[in-house]
Amino acid sequence: xxxxxxxxxxxxxxxxxxxxxxxxxxxxxxxxxxxxxxxxxxxxxxxxxxxxxxxxxxxxxxxxxxxxxxxxxxxxxxxxxxxxxxxxxxxxxxxxxxxxxxxxxxxxxxxxxxxxxxxxxxxxxxxxxxxxxxxxxxxxxxxxxxxxxxxxxxxxxxxxxxxxxxxxxxxxxxxxxxxxxxxxxxxxxxxxxxxxxxxxxxxxxxxxxxxxxxxxxxxxxxxxxxxxxxxxxxxxxxxxxxxxxxxxxxxxxxxxxxxxxxxxxxxxxxxxxxxxxxxxxxxxxxxxxxxxxxxxxxxxxxxxxxxxxxxxxxxxxxxxxxxxxxxxxxxxxxxxxxxxxxxxxxxxxxxxxxxxxxxxxxxxxxxxxxxxxxxxxxxxxxxxxxxxxxxxxxxxxxxxxxxxxxxxxxxxxxxxxxxxxxxxxxxxxxxxxxxxxxxxxxxxxxxxxxxxxxxxxxxxxxxxxxxxxxxxxxxxxxxxxxxxxxxxxxxxxxxxxxxxxxxxxxxxxxxxxxxxxxxxxxxxxxxxxxxxxxxxxxxxxxxxxxxxxxxxxxxxxxxxxxxxxxxxxxxxxxxxxxxxxxxxxxxxxxxxxxxxxxxxxxxxxxxxxxxxxxxxxxxxxxxxxxxxxxxxxxxxxxxxxxxxxxxxxxxxxxxxxxxxxxxxxxxxxxxxxxxxxxxxxxxxxxxxx
Numbered sequence: 001x002x003x004x005x006x007x008x009x010x011x012x013x014x015x016x017x018x019x020x021x022x023x024x025x026x027x028x029x030x031x032x033x034x035x036x037x038x039x040x041x042x043x044x045x046x047x048x049x050x051x052x053x054x055x056x057x058x059x060x061x062x063x064x065x066x067x068x069x070x071x072x073x074x075x076x077x078x079x080x081x082x083x084x085x086x087x088x089x090x091x092x093x094x095x096x097x098x099x100x101x102x103x104x105x106x107x108x109x110x111x112x113x114x115x116x117x118x119x120x121x122x123x124x125x126x127x128x129x130x131x132x133x134x135x136x137x138x139x140x141x142x143x144x145x146x147x148x149x150x151x152x153x154x155x156x157x158x159x160x161x162x163x164x165x166x167x168x169x170x171x172x173x174x175x176x177x178x179x180x181x182x183x184x185x186x187x188x189x190x191x192x193x194x195x196x197x198x199x200x201x202x203x204x205x206x207x208x209x210x211x212x213x214x215x216x217x218x219x220x221x222x223x224x225x226x227x228x229x230x231x232x233x234x235x236x237x238x239x240x241x242x243x244x245x246x247x248x249x250x251x252x253x254x255x256x257x258x259x260x261x262x263x264x265x266x267x268x269x270x271x272x273x274x275x276x277x278x279x280x281x282x283x284x285x286x287x288x289x290x291x292x293x294x295x296x297x298x299x300x301x302x303x304x305x306x307x308x309x310x311x312x313x314x315x316x317x318x319x320x321x322x323x324x325x326x327x328x329x330x331x332x333x334x335x336x337x338x339x340x341x342x343x344x345x346x347x348x349x350x351x352x353x354x355x356x357x358x359x360x361x362x363x364x365x366x367x368x369x370x371x372x373x374x375x376x377x378x379x380x381x382x383x384x385x386x387x388x389x390x391x392x393x394x395x396x397x398x399x400x401x402x403x404x405x406x407x408x409x410x411x412x413x414x415x416x417x418x419x420x421x422x423x424x425x426x427x428x429x430x431x432x433x434x435x436x437x438x439x440x441x442x443x444x445x446x447x448x449x450x451x452x453x454x455x456x457x458x459x460x461x462x463x464x465x466x467x468x469x470x471x472x473x474x475x476x477x478x479x480x481x482x483x484x485x486x487x488x489x490x491x492x493x494x495x496x497x498x499x500x501x502x503x504x505x506x507x508x509x510x511x512x513x514x515x516x517x518x519x520x521x522x523x524x525x526x527x528x529x530x531x532x533x534x535x536x537x538x539x540x541x542x543x544x545x546x547x548x549x550x551x552x553x554x555x556x557x558x559x560x561x562x563x564x565x566x567x568x569x570x571x572x573x574x575x576x577x578x579x580x581x582x583x584x585x586x587x588x589x590x591x592x593x594x595x596x597x598x599x600x601x602x603x604x605x606x607x608x609x610x611x612x613x614x615x616x617x618x619x620x621x622x623x624x625x626x627x628x629x630x631x632x633x634x635x636x637x638x639x640x641x642x643x644x645x646x647x648x649x650x651x652x653x654x655x656x657x658x659x660x661x662x663x664x665x666x667x668x669x670x671x672x673x674x675x676x677x678x679x680x681x682x683x684x685x686x687x688x689x
Contacts, residue, residue, distance in 0.1 A: 003030050007058045011051040014088065021048065024327045029055070036264075036312035037291045037325045040354045041341065041655035042332025042590065045291055046077075049262060050084055056258065057089035060097075066257035067096035071105055071275070073266035073299060077588060081262075096255055102271050103229060109252060110274070111232040114239030115225060123232075124225030124487055130438050131221075131228035137473075138217050224485050233270040240277055249277075253284050263588075264292035264310050266299035272309065294347040295651050298584060312349065324349055329357040332590055332658050336362045336681065340661075343627030344651035346636045346644055360659060363390055367677050368595070368664040370687040376424040378687050379664055380405070383595045384576055386685070392659055393576055398592035401658065403578050408649050409599035410582045418600040419666070421580060428580045441556035442466055442534075446517065446527050456514040463513060463530065464488040470534055473550040476542060494541060509533070583653045593660035596653045601645075604669050608646040611635040628663075629680040 008029065012020060021029065025048040028037050039045035056068060070092075072078050078100055086093050093099055100108075103126070112123050125131075221227070222235070239245060259279055261267070267275075279286045294310055313321035328351065330338050338356020345354060366386060370379045383405070392398050407421040410428060422428045439445060445466030450458040471486045478484040496503050513530065516522045531554060538545050547554070583596075598605050611624035624635030627647070636644050654661055663682075670677070678684050 001032050001059070001062075003032070003052070003055045004058065007055040008051065011054045014054070015047050015051055015084075016044075021051065022329065024325075024329060025051075028052070028325050028327070031289075031325065032258075032287065033322065034288050034313060035322055035325055036314065037289065037327065038312070038349055038352055039291065039293055039327035040330050040352075041293065041296065041652070042330035042358075042658075043327035044331055045293075045327050046080065046262070046588075048327070049260065049291060050081065053081070053085060053092060053260070054089060057085070057092040060089075060091045062257055065096065067098070067255050068092060069097070069105070069256040069259045070099040071102050071259070071261045073102060073263040074588075075101055077262055080588075098256075102261075102267060102275070103232065106232050106236055106271075106274060110236040110239060110248070110278075111227070114235045115222065115227065118235060118239065119219070119222040119225075121223050121225040121484075123227055124485075126227045126229065126232055127438060128228050130226060131231075133438070134221055134226060226485075230270065233268075233274055236274055237270065237277070240274075249281065252278050253281075253286050256286055259286055259288045261288070261290045262292065263299075264290040265294045265297035266292070267310065269309055294349075295345050295648060296587065298587060298648050298652055315349070326352055328353050328355050330354055330655075331357055333655060334358045334360055334362040334659075336364060337654070337657070337661055340365060340627070340630055341651060341655045343625075343630060343632045344647050344654065346633070346647045346651070354655075358658060361390075363660050364681055364683050365661045365663065366685050367670075367674075367682045368662050368685045368687055369667050369670060369674070370664060371667050373424050375687050379424070380578065382685055382687050383593075383662055383664075384578065386660060386662065387576065387593050390660060392592050395592075398659070401590050401592040403576055403593045404586060404589075404591045404656065405578060405580050405595045405597060406583050406586055406653055406656075407597040407599045408583050408605070408653070409601045419604070420599050421582070421597060424597065425580055438465060438469060440553075441558055442470070442531070442550075442554045443527060443556065443558040445469075446523050446530065447558065449517075456511070456518060459514040459517050460510055461488070463510065464491065466530070467491065467534060467538075470538075470550050470553070471542070471545070473553055474545065474548060476545050498541070583649055586656055587652050589656060590658060591656040592658055593662070594653065594657040595662040595664055596650070597664045598666065598669065601649075602642055604666075605646050605650060606665065606669055606673070608642045609633075609650075611638070611640060611643055613638065629676055 008021075008026075012018060021044075025044055028045075028048050029052045037045065053068070053070065060068075062068075070078075070081065072081075081099060082093065091097075098105065098108075107123055107126060111126075116122050222231070227235070240249070256279070259275070261275065275288075279288055290310070290312075292310070297309070312324045314324050326349070330341075333341060333354070333356040335356040335358075338354050338358075341356075342354035345352070368379060368382055370376075384403075387393055387403055392403075405421075405425070409418065410421040439448060445462050449462035465488065468486050468488055468491060471491075476486065478486060478490060495506050509529075513526045516526050534554070535547055586594075602608070606628070609624075609626050609628060611622070613622045622635075622638075624638075624643075625631035625633055627633045627650075633647060636647060654663075662685075674684060
C-alpha cells in the first residue's frame with residue numbers, strides 16, 4: 001500500500017494551511033512498514049500522524065476489509081484525533097476500525113471477556129479510586145477477621161507474612177500493608193502471591209490461611225467486576241496464555257492490518273507487552289508503528305525510573321528492522337529554547353537532537369526569583385508584565401494557545417511544608433478538573449458531575465453513582481445474590497420492578513434535581529433533598545438498608561467554589577486568562593507563554609539537578625552538567641532516580657511555549673546560583689523589585 005500524493009496534498013491544505021510537510025515528516029507519512037518514530041516536542045508528529053491517517057482513510061475499505069487500530073495513552077490525545085478527523089473521515093471511526101486508549105482497547109477486546117470467563121462477571125468498575133476504597137475497607141476489616149486473636153497484633157502478623165524483610169514502626173508497617181494490598185496481584189492457579197513486579201511468596205503451612213484470606217478478597221472483587229486499571233492487563237495476560245487464546249490473537253491480527261500507537265513512551269511494561277503479545281507474533285502480517293518521545297515519559301512510573309520500557313525495533317534487532325525514523329526539528333521552539341530543552345534529553349537514539357526551528361523572535365528564558373507564598377500575587381503580576389512587554393497578548397493565535405502557570409507538585413495536605421502549586425495559588429483545584437465517577441464524600445456527587453457536558457444526563461448519572469456508592473459502603477448487595485453489588489442499571493431495574501407509578505415518582509424526583517442543578521444552580525437544596533431520600537426513603541425500596549457506616553461519607557464537607565466550577569483552573573488577571581495546571585495536564589499542549597514554578601517532589605528541581613557523587617572507585621567526586629545552564633546533562637547513566645525523573649518532567653514543562661519561558665524559583669534555593677543563570681543566558685527578574 002502507498003500514500004496517494006493527491007491525498008497527501010489535500011492533507012497539507014487541511015492541516016497546515018497549504019504549506020508542504022518537511023522531508024522528515026514526509027518520510028514518516030510515506031512509510032507503511034513496521035517502524036518506530038522518535039519525535040521531539042513541537043516537531044509536528046501529531047499533525048504528521050493525522051495526515052497519514054487521513055490518507056489511509058481515503059483508501060478504506062482496505063484489502064480483505066481489514067481495519068485500522070489507533071491507540072494512545074490518554075483520552076485527550078484520542079479526542080484531538082477525533083476532533084480533526086471525524087468530520088473529514090467518519091469511516092475511520094466505525095467498525096471494523098477502532099480508535100481509543102490502550103485501556104479501552106484492552107477492556108473491549110480482551111479483559112471484559114477474560115473477567116467473565118475466569119471470574120463469572122463482566123467488568124463493572126474499572127477504576128483505581130474505587131479499587132483503593134475497597135483496599136481501605138478490607139484493611140479495616142482485618143482486625144476482626146480472626147476470632148480469638150488480639151486485633152492489635154493481627155496487622156503485624158499479616159504484614160510479617162507478606163513481607164518478611166520489612167522493619168519499621170507499627171505505623172510504618174500499617175502503611176506498607178496498605179501498599180501491599182494496593183499493588184498485589186494473584187496467580188491463582190499457581191497458588192502464589194505477587195507483590196508488584198518483584199518478590200513472590202508461596203503458600204506454606206501456617207501462613208496459608210492468611211494468603212487464602214487475601215485471595216478470597218481479591219476473588220470477591222473480580223467476581224463482581226471491580227478492577228483496578230492494572231488488573232485489566234493482569235487478567236488479560238493470564239487469559240491470553242490459555243490454550244484457546246491463539247484464536248483470539250489470530251482474529252485480532254486478521255482484523256487489524258495497521259496498528260498506530262501514539263504517546264508510546266507513556267505505556268507501562270504490561271501495556272506494551274499486551275499489544276506485542278497480540279500483534280507482534282511469528283507470522284503476523286499486522287503493521288505496527290509506534291510514535292512518541294522517550295524523554296517525555298512522565299505518565300508511566302516505570303518509564304520515569306527507566307528508559308528501557310520502550311525499546312525500538314531497530315535497537316532490539318537492527319538486522320531485521322530499518323533504522324528508527326526521527327523528527328528533530330521543533331517547529332514550536334525558538335533556537336534558544338530548543339537549545340535549553342535539548343540539554344534535558346535523557347535518552348538519545350542515533351542523531352536525536354532538539355533543534356529549535358521556529359522563526360519567531362527568540363526571547364531569552366526568564367528566571368523569576370520570589371521569596372515565599374506572600375509574593376505569589378506579585379509573581380503572577382511579573383509574569384503578566386512580561387507577556388505584555390513582548391506584546392504576546394496582541395495576537396489571536398497567542399491567546400488561543402494561552403498563558404500557563406504549571407508545576408510538578410500541585411497539591412499537598414493542609415499545613416504541609418512542602419512547596420506545591422496550591423500553596424502559591426489557592427484557587428487551583430485539581431479534583432474539579434478531573435472527570436471522575438466516584439468521590440470521597442457524598443456532597444461532591446452534587447457538584448462535580450461532568451462539567452464538560454452540563455446536561456441533565458450528566459447530573460442524573462452522578463446522582464445515581466452517589467446512591468450506589470452509599471449502598472456499597474453499607475454492604476448492601478443484590479437480593480438473592482449476596483456476592484453481587486448494585487450498579488446504576490440494577491438499581492433502576494429494582495425501581496421499575498415496583499411498578500410504573502413508583503418509577504414515575506422517582507423519575508420526576510431525578511428530573512427536578514437535575515433542573516435545580518443545571519438551570520437554577522440550587523445545589524444546597526438538592527443536597528438536602530438527596531440526603532433525605534437516602535436516609536428516609538431507600539428503606540422502602542431496599543428492606544435491609546440502613547445508615548450505619550456511611551455517616552462520615554455523607555457529612556464530610558466540601559468547599560464548593562462556583563467560579564472554579566465554571567472556569568476550572570483559570571484566573572482572570574490584568575485582561576489575561578492565566579491557566580493553572582500540572583506538568584502532566586499540559587503534556588502535548590502548545591502554549592504561547594509558560595511559567596514553570598519550582599515545587600517539592602521529595603526536594604526542589606534545582607537540588608535534584610545538582611548531581612554530586614562521592615567515593616566512586618574511579619574518581620573521588622563527580623558534579624554533573626546542569627541543563628538549566630544550557631549544558632547537556634551527563635549524569636543519567638548513573639541511574640539516580642530523582643534526578644532522571646526531574647530531567648523528564650522539566651523537558652516536558654520547558655518545551656511547551658512558542659515564545660516565552662519563565663522559571664519561578666524561591667530565593668533561598670537559588671541565591672548561590674543567580675550568576676550562573678545570568679551567564680548561561682537567562683534574564684533575571686527579582687519579583688520584589
